[in-house]
Amino acid sequence: MNLPQRSPKETAAPKNGSLALVRELVSGLGASKGTLLISGAVAVLVGLLVIAMLPKLRGLGLSVFSFGGILFLAVMLIGLLQPQDLLARRKQRYGGIASVAAMAVIGIIALINLLSVSNEVLFDMTASQQYSLSPQALSVLAERLDGEVIATAFFVDESSQQQPVESVMVARMKDYLEEFARQSDGLFSYRVFDPERFPDVATKMGVDQWPVVVFEEISSGNQQTVLTTANPEQEFLTALLEITGLEQKAIYILDGYSSWNPDDLSADAREGFGFAVQGILSDSYAVRTLNLLQVGQIPDDAAAVVAVAPNREIRGDDVALLEAYLQGGGRLLVLFEPNPPPTWRDFIARWGIQVLDGYVVDLASHVAGAPLTPVVGQGQYRDPHVTSLMDLSFFPGLAPLWPADQPEEGSAAVDLRLLAVSSETSFATDDLERAVSLASDAPGPFIVGAVARARDPIEASTSSAPSETPGVVAVFGDSDFISNKYFYAFSNGDLFLNVIGDMVSDETLVSVRPKPVVFREMAMTPKEFAFVRYTSWLLLPVLISIAGTVVWWRRR
Numbered sequence: 001m002n003l004p005q006r007s008p009k010e011t012a013a014p015k016n017g018s019l020a021l022v023r024e025l026v027s028g029l030g031a032s033k034g035t036l037l038i039s040g041a042v043a044v045l046v047g048l049l050v051i052a053m054l055p056k057l058r059g060l061g062l063s064v065f066s067f068g069g070i071l072f073l074a075v076m077l078i079g080l081l082q083p084q085d086l087l088a089r090r091k092q093r094y095g096g097i098a099s100v101a102a103m104a105v106i107g108i109i110a111l112i113n114l115l116s117v118s119n120e121v122l123f124d125m126t127a128s129q130q131y132s133l134s135p136q137a138l139s140v141l142a143e144r145l146d147g148e149v150i151a152t153a154f155f156v157d158e159s160s161q162q163q164p165v166e167s168v169m170v171a172r173m174k175d176y177l178e179e180f181a182r183q184s185d186g187l188f189s190y191r192v193f194d195p196e197r198f199p200d201v202a203t204k205m206g207v208d209q210w211p212v213v214v215f216e217e218i219s220s221g222n223q224q225t226v227l228t229t230a231n232p233e234q235e236f237l238t239a240l241l242e243i244t245g246l247e248q249k250a251i252y253i254l255d256g257y258s259s260w261n262p263d264d265l266s267a268d269a270r271e272g273f274g275f276a277v278q279g280i281l282s283d284s285y286a287v288r289t290l291n292l293l294q295v296g297q298i299p300d301d302a303a304a305v306v307a308v309a310p311n312r313e314i315r316g317d318d319v320a321l322l323e324a325y326l327q328g329g330g331r332l333l334v335l336f337e338p339n340p341p342p343t344w345r346d347f348i349a350r351w352g353i354q355v356l357d358g359y360v361v362d363l364a365s366h367v368a369g370a371p372l373t374p375v376v377g378q379g380q381y382r383d384p385h386v387t388s389l390m391d392l393s394f395f396p397g398l399a400p401l402w403p404a405d406q407p408e409e410g411s412a413a414v415d416l417r418l419l420a421v422s423s424e425t426s427f428a429t430d431d432l433e434r435a436v437s438l439a440s441d442a443p444g445p446f447i448v449g450a451v452a453r454a455r456d457p458i459e460a461s462t463s464s465a466p467s468e469t470p471g472v473v474a475v476f477g478d479s480d481f482i483s484n485k486y487f488y489a490f491s492n493g494d495l496f497l498n499v500i501g502d503m504v505s506d507e508t509l510v511s512v513r514p515k516p517v518v519f520r521e522m523a524m525t526p527k528e529f530a531f532v533r534y535t536s537w538l539l540l541p542v543l544i545s546i547a548g549t550v551v552w553w554r555r556r
Helices: 008-012 017-030 033-053 055-081 086-118 135-144 164-183 199-204 232-244 274-282 316-327 342-349 492-503 526-555
Strands: 149-154 188-193 212-217 223-227 250-254 286-290 302-308 331-335 353-355 359-362 370-376 401-403 415-421 426-429 447-454 471-476
Touching: 033 055, 135 164, 135 232, 149 164, 149 232, 164 188, 164 232, 212 232, 223 232, 232 274, 274 286, 274 492, 302 316, 302 492, 316 331, 316 342, 316 471, 331 492, 342 353, 353 447, 353 471, 401 447, 415 492, 447 492, 471 492
Parallel strands: 149 188, 250 286, 250 302, 302 331, 331 471, 359 370
Antiparallel strands: 149 212, 212 223, 353 401, 359 426, 415 447, 447 471
16 A cells, blocks of 8 residues: 655644744734834834933833834844844845944943933033123032021013013023023022912012012021022022121222223223122122211222223322221222323332333234234233133233332332233333334333232331231223123233132132123234234135145046
């Protein structure tokens, strides 16, 4: 009897039944590979978006992201099991490598995103550091807060009820509250209420107008209110200092000897220095005016006295008051204009610095087209503690300064520290129309600014009970560089404020400060101006011509 013969494949089938089943399953899933791939991509994308935009749902986002990764791995596994021929396996290997690389890139991006969300890091890329807290604010928040402080802000949610300017101010106040909380290591927090929706909270805190922010120290219950302000950092910092009882040093502006106005905030004012006063306030100092004729004394809380552009003779009684103040360890900053009154010259010379006649003309370093406006750069700064971070500074109409004669033996000694000097080619002249040095002109370099420390004035007998802290006298040969017109130009304002911080020994304030948004003009020396002019006229056209010639030569 002849039985039908089975082929080898039919004979082996029962032994490989499970493998055949797997292949059939894989073959069935292979038809859905595209759907699985798209689903995995969507899951990964949704997971990343949830992690980035909804930190509170981070766990859900990670789960969705992980599910997408599993779908990707499933697609790869299907590809490994499905093809049989050599060509397909080669394609599969390349596809697997590409898939692994894509998964690695996605994983790295997800990890970076997760770390950035978990550890918030901000970068301020603006040239004037518009969105960064000043060093003094960081110092107060990180080092000088001893107890918990909470700020309660009352802002109306419906921004349509606010004026556009007020809306911008409220937005800035919110930003600074957030930044204060981020930098305070948990000691400062804030909350926001709509006073129209929560009138009971507003009534409880005594608020009857808004927008407003109420600062409160939890332990003492001290409160300070800040209304809508265009300078939230300054106002918030002042409120913190007041409710925590931290000492606020006072800077006094000497009144009665100058026509310059410390209250003038017009941007183009040549004899107004309101921006400089705002800078002092932003450094957490109080600013007050001082008329010695009316008061008859220098207040005990005076961290420094500032005299700007004195153009009237100083009274003998006021000289005596200032010298007594300096002998007791006081600080005086004087910003002269060329050819100041003789009594002011004599007074400052007794503390180590002479003011010479005329104007400084700097042939090598000046604003283009204005040799009477010397420019001071890195090579001309002399005190790295004050000027190490400085850019350029310029001084429109500079009086030449020079060290006073050295005291005789037994007289008071003066420690003179230079801040900046003019170039070697500078000279002093009274002729404002002449830019050529004559033999009769006093040759430079001259002192632009200096700080003198002494316990007694020169040629004065040593005090019977000298102060342990020497008096400090800082002098500049120009006042225009702190006027509103030039204060925010380059490093002019930083130089002025850093000198004040150095005088009162407040090292945390010696730095480059954030500036408001201002027009940023370029000041160049004649050499720099010529370089920019001729490179823009000639360099680019020459390079384009050379490139065109090379291309033509290769293609001809």
